Amino acid sequence: MITRRSVLGGAVAAAGLPLLAPGTFAGGEAHAARTLPPAGPRRASDPVPPAFSTAMPVPPVLRPLSSSGGVDVYELTIRRARAQILPGTATEVLTYDGHFPGPVIHARSGRRVLVRHRNGLDMPVSVHLHGASVPPSSDGNPMDVFAPGASRTYVYTNRQPHASLWFHDHAHHMEAEHVYRGLTGSYLLTDDLEQSLPLPKGQYDVPITIRDARFDENGQLAYTMADRNRTTILANGRPTPYFRVAARKYRFRLLNGSNLRLFALSLSDGTPLTQMASDGGLLERPVAVPVLTLSPGERADVIVDFSRHRVGTRLVLTNSGPGNPAQIGKVLRFDVVRTADDPSSVPRVLRTLPPAAALPKAAVTRHIELSMDEDGRPDPRGFVNGQMFDPDRIDTTVAFGSSEIWQVTNANKRVPHNFHLHLVQFRVLERGGKPAGPTEAGLKDTVRVLPGETVKLHVTFDAFRGDYVYHCHMLDHSAMGMMATFRVR
Ligand code: C2O
Ligand code: CU
Ligand code: CU
Numbered sequence: 001m002i003t004r005r006s007v008l009g010g011a012v013a014a015a016g017l018p019l020l021a022p023g024t025f026a027g028g029e030a031h032a033a034r035t036l037p038p039a040g041p042r043r044a045s046d047p048v049p050p051a052f053s054t055a056m057p058v059p060p061v062l063r064p065l066s067s068s069g070g071v072d073v074y075e076l077t078i079r080r081a082r083a084q085i086l087p088g089t090a091t092e093v094l095t096y097d098g099h100f101p102g103p104v105i106h107a108r109s110g111r112r113v114l115v116r117h118r119n120g121l122d123m124p125v126s127v128h129l130h131g132a133s134v135p136p137s138s139d140g141n142p143m144d145v146f147a148p149g150a151s152r153t154y155v156y157t158n159r160q161p162h163a164s165l166w167f168h169d170h171a172h173h174m175e176a177e178h179v180y181r182g183l184t185g186s187y188l189l190t191d192d193l194e195q196s197l198p199l200p201k202g203q204y205d206v207p208i209t210i211r212d213a214r215f216d217e218n219g220q221l222a223y224t225m226a227d228r229n230r231t232t233i234l235a236n237g238r239p240t241p242y243f244r245v246a247a248r249k250y251r252f253r254l255l256n257g258s259n260l261r262l263f264a265l266s267l268s269d270g271t272p273l274t275q276m277a278s279d280g281g282l283l284e285r286p287v288a289v290p291v292l293t294l295s296p297g298e299r300a301d302v303i304v305d306f307s308r309h310r311v312g313t314r315l316v317l318t319n320s321g322p323g324n325p326a327q328i329g330k331v332l333r334f335d336v337v338r339t340a341d342d343p344s345s346v347p348r349v350l351r352t353l354p355p356a357a358a359l360p361k362a363a364v365t366r367h368i369e370l371s372m373d374e375d376g377r378p379d380p381r382g383f384v385n386g387q388m389f390d391p392d393r394i395d396t397t398v399a400f401g402s403s404e405i406w407q408v409t410n411a412n413k414r415v416p417h418n419f420h421l422h423l424v425q426f427r428v429l430e431r432g433g434k435p436a437g438p439t440e441a442g443l444k445d446t447v448r449v450l451p452g453e454t455v456k457l458h459v460t461f462d463a464f465r466g467d468y469v470y471h472c473h474m475l476d477h478s479a480m481g482m483m484a485t486f487r488v489r
Helices: 027-035 175-180 475-479
Strands: 066-068 071-083 091-096 104-108 112-119 127-130 151-156 163-169 184-190 205-213 232-235 242-247 249-256 263-267 273-278 281-289 292-294 299-305 314-319 330-339 364-372 382-384 396-398 403-410 417-421 427-431 446-449 454-460 466-471 483-488
Touching: 104 112, 127 151, 163 175, 163 249, 163 299, 175 475, 184 205, 184 249, 205 330, 232 330, 249 292, 263 273, 281 299, 292 299, 364 417, 382 475, 382 483, 403 417, 403 446, 417 454, 446 454
Parallel strands: 071 112, 104 184, 205 249, 242 330, 364 403, 396 483
Antiparallel strands: 066 071, 071 091, 112 151, 127 163, 163 184, 205 232, 249 299, 263 292, 263 314, 273 281, 273 299, 314 330, 364 382, 403 454, 417 446, 417 466, 427 454, 466 483
16 A cells, blocks of 8 residues: 655745845855855756746555564665656656655554564665654764664654654764765654544655755766755656645645755745644644745645545645755646545644643753855865764763753854754754744754854653764765764763
8 A cells, every 4th residue: 555645844935035135045055045056947967957847756565574572573675776867768766665656654653563674775875764753773873883784673653743754864974974875764654643643644745855856967866075065956756846735634744854055935826825733743733834934844734625626626836945046946847637525634732741841850050052164175074063073982971861952052153054863853942042932832853043043952761772964964964074972871
């Protein structure tokens, strides 16, 4: 059965984010911004087709090899494959079991999942389940790689509430290129609470991973660190595709799978998106979001109600994030092609979370500063509190069971960053000294931190002991060194 789920992502730019100011996002892409080719007519040699000429696929749902005794067992091979991303062209990609876009695993809270990965590549890999609460042995730490030809079994106990998680490669220094070339997949964890709600389900619940890429003249993925010329937008692995929908409500699970790009998403008819979940699952209540911002690694689930439109309507999901709008301004087009019954609805209250004032008292306040070289050197370095990643160093030690406040600052003037902690879902208390907006009020594992900004997070470390990493999830930056290790003991 191919179920569709959607990962809608984004943060609201409703607050008039500085996102759109020219140059604001120059950061990792500053040089590229200056060398962008003009958005002139397409060259005959351009392998990327005009917008909306391919259909957006829904990623395949993996079936467990066995499913008994409360455990679902999967076996996957990590291998090279050829994908038809651009019409008539075979593009070499790195995949989980040959799938591009990456496959989907469905899981249920309280039920264990075992994934046995065989490494069919010629380089080491590590598989990280982003957003999951797992012991260190199954976290996919950057140094905990397995060799070509070797296999590794990851155990996911799923002792956490529903959430749209994703898995991706995390091999030290290679994570950015591996993810860019395709090593990602969705892991959709559900629970009784989520299942009890009348939200759109089945084929009306569609995961959509959006990302950018650069193709060379042969239609192959070109990778260079901090490349500002990744101007082809892919939705579920196809360039600016169309997607045929019925005139009813859909849940789209949006994931920003880019290495650097920030998206600012809107619907072309001007109606707001209805965001109902973020990284760590449902928000307390749905939020109308005119512009949904989504930094790399963040997820947002949105509801779009196509019943307002007659059959034949075409709606474009647009991107007003940094970049040349002629190149990156369109993500995908929804074509309303039929009517359909719609028994779904979106409750006004989706879940309850403790208010900020009721969170466990924090024992410690920490200051984390993210930065990278901005002086245009060819090989920029990334830093956390002034130091590049050193896997042999424990940067932060926290007490098991305690809660802490982490104040995370982007010390750069032009480069945006974001911040991701393994192991935990945290709460965003403040952004720039003001209470976080409604789209960031749920459980989060990744949060954007724009140039000069500080976000204040509340984190509780009560799940597992051991060593985990935190880093900027603009993966070109983490590969440059913007990563550090925390130990729970
Ligand atoms: Cu998705 Cu260490 O990250
Ligand atoms: Cu992670
Ligand atoms: Cu960064």
